[in-house]
Amino acid sequence: MRKYEVSDSQLISLYKNGNEDAFAELVSRHKNKIFTTIFMIVKDHNLAEDLLQETYVKVVNTVKSGRYNEEGKFLPWVSRIAHNLAIDHFRKAKRYPTIVMEDGSNVFNSLEFSEESIEDRQIKEDTHALLRELIKELPDSQREVLMMRHYMQMSFQEIAEVTDVSINTALGRMRYALINLRKKMDKTNVAYDKNIYPE
Known part of the structure; x- marks a missing residue:
């Protein structure tokens, strides 16, 4: 032996x-x-x-x-x-996610300003901070998939391998993470600020 x-x-x-x-x-x-x-x-x-x-x-x-x-x-x-x-x-590293919601809208798709006013920048920073807090409130498995997908641009195949689950499970967790995040955003007064979430 x-x-x-x-x-x-x-x-x-x-x-x-x-x-x-x-x-x-x-x-x-x-x-x-x-x-x-x-x-x-x-x-x-x-x-x-x-x-x-x-x-x-x-x-x-x-x-x-x-x-x-x-x-x-x-x-x-x-x-x-x-x-x-x-x-x-x-x-x-304070990398911010580009989160695409269930309806296909991009949470920050209006934030690519070539020139930002101080007010615009503050709104952007406040919203990023709020989003990070809302993400923290998600169940661990959902938060993990959301961060890996949007912060790190990992494929669902990679996420499935790293978290040791099937691709379908990873996709399901992502879907529920977005649904729950949308619900949390809906409860905040800034969720539909036209500077942040264009219609």
Whole structure:
């Protein structure tokens, strides 16, 4: 029997007890899959490498602090960390979505001003901020698909692979995300400001 023909959970236990080789084996065992997960989102090799390193820093900190309790589910747990870091990168970069609603209208299709007045710019910034808040209120699975599709321009095939669901499920989550987002927008007073949402 080879030295590391053991489960992820056993390797975690060994690492907790000071066996650094056990963690090296965990990294080696799952590195390619985690990297692919990140790369499919950010589509930049160097950035994916950076986020991979950041992922494992988080893993080390969590395990060493005694907060890791995902017994038997190491890979899904690490994948989720990597996934969240990739999405956080886009959030920090303040990239704004071009969201196409169920009726085919583009939420921001009137915002491509060649020259913006201070008022126009403020309306745009306020609306972006409001939209980000409304997106945060969506169920996790719907928010995830919406962000991956519109913030990151990922195809539904890529979204399905990264989130480990069928394309139909990804499409369904997207549809419900747009329906729910429209309902939330309808409840706000700025939802139909003609400067933002032309008819």
